[in-house]
Amino acid sequence: MSKLVVLLTMSLDGFVAGPNRSPGHGLGEHGGPHLFDWYFSGKEPHPRFSAFKPEGANMLVMDKRFGEVGAILAGRNTYENARGWNGTHPINAVPIVVLTHEAPKEPPRGFSQMIFVNDLTRAIAEAKVLAGGKTVAITGTSVAQQCLRAGYVDELWLTIVPLVLGDGKRLFDGIGDDAIPLEKIEVVDGPHATHVTYRVPHGGHG
Amino acid sequence: MSKLVVLLTMSLDGFVAGPNRSPGHGLGEHGGPHLFDWYFSGKEPHPRFSAFKPEGANMLVMDKRFGEVGAILAGRNTYENARGWNGTHPINAVPIVVLTHEAPKEPPRGFSQMIFVNDLTRAIAEAKVLAGGKTVAITGTSVAQQCLRAGYVDELWLTIVPLVLGDGKRLFDGIGDDAIPLEKIEVVDGPHATHVTYRVPHGGHG
Numbered sequence: 001m002s003k004l005v006v007l008l009t010m011s012l013d014g015f016v017a018g019p020n021r022s023p024g025h026g027l028g029e030h031g032g033p034h035l036f037d038w039y040f041s042g043k044e045p046h047p048r049f050s051a052f053k054p055e056g057a058n059m060l061v062m063d064k065r066f067g068e069v070g071a072i073l074a075g076r077n078t079y080e081n082a083r084g085w086n087g088t089h090p091i092n093a094v095p096i097v098v099l100t101h102e103a104p105k106e107p108p109r110g111f112s113q114m115i116f117v118n119d120l121t122r123a124i125a126e127a128k129v130l131a132g133g134k135t136v137a138i139t140g141t142s143v144a145q146q147c148l149r150a151g152y153v154d155e156l157w158l159t160i161v162p163l164v165l166g167d168g169k170r171l172f173d174g175i176g177d178d179a180i181p182l183e184k185i186e187v188v189d190g191p192h193a194t195h196v197t198y199r200v201p202h203g204g205h206g
Numbered sequence: 207m208s209k210l211v212v213l214l215t216m217s218l219d220g221f222v223a224g225p226n227r228s229p230g231h232g233l234g235e236h237g238g239p240h241l242f243d244w245y246f247s248g249k250e251p252h253p254r255f256s257a258f259k260p261e262g263a264n265m266l267v268m269d270k271r272f273g274e275v276g277a278i279l280a281g282r283n284t285y286e287n288a289r290g291w292n293g294t295h296p297i298n299a300v301p302i303v304v305l306t307h308e309a310p311k312e313p314p315r316g317f318s319q320m321i322f323v324n325d326l327t328r329a330i331a332e333a334k335v336l337a338g339g340k341t342v343a344i345t346g347t348s349v350a351q352q353c354l355r356a357g358y359v360d361e362l363w364l365t366i367v368p369l370v371l372g373d374g375k376r377l378f379d380g381i382g383d384d385a386i387p388l389e390k391i392e393v394v395d396g397p398h399a400t401h402v403t404y405r406v407p408h409g410g411h412g
Contacts, residue, residue, distance in 0.1 A: 179370065
């Protein structure tokens, strides 16, 4: 059975984007774009994910994480951002399920496969089928929050960067008031980034 | 010159306490008390800080961090909690400066030295004198926020625990909307706790 994981980068104070996000500016303003500095601090493009230039241990983590992903579950913002990337998502070999009530009329170009679904549980089910036994990575914050609130998330694959944003979009927001105890699986420290992996012990009950 | 550092434990979502804090229940409710589980997961009391039973790498971090502390700068809550600990702060060999407008009429007992100051910059100055060249550790959240907002903090000595609280008191709240870029100094992963140390490059300008 495919795992459902949250794959996101956040600041030390828990923001996955600065304020004032807009299409093409998915990381917002006021320091938000620096969240992704660690993806580009190296000298050479990643051999497989050439949109990125990860450095040192960051490359090992990217290899491992991206390598396990069989499908992406994203929100409308990820789709809008991908359009800014000339229609090609950086993990461009895997299918993407976009949870949205506003599917574009014109089919997107440059993706191997992208489908639009307007219901969360159906989006998860479709993504798991497309993943073919590999992991489904949630890369949209609002989708991640809906899945956390519903108890569907199996693991958190987060990267914490040395930045306090003070404002913007928080990952852990609107997920209910109940504490969620986690099990730490792994911590890998890389240049300008600390990669933390947790299991959600009661996750996956969807 | 003494460094001013923030020494706190927070959940993955940035809470240093759960909701509904009260004297004697400084970590609040709804999972808040689990923030400090890592302090007590070992079998033996720490030889020097016997209120704690840290395990594995957690003990090494505690040795290093507590060993560098020459004075504590705390808020009224820390004082109230310390009363719950029979008047003895766990780092009981160092003087404590309490920032409060409500100094107790009865002098506290069980502390080597505790002074009450109602002005932030004077509290910092007094703590630095008392620290005698060693580090001043801020252990109160509101004091930490005031110092972060004013740009007085030199380093963050945080412990991130595998817990999402969802509600409570956030460390990074009310510190202004400007992003604060940090320099990562060290990450040490221990049982049920990840210890992260950052420099605030423009800190210490008080």
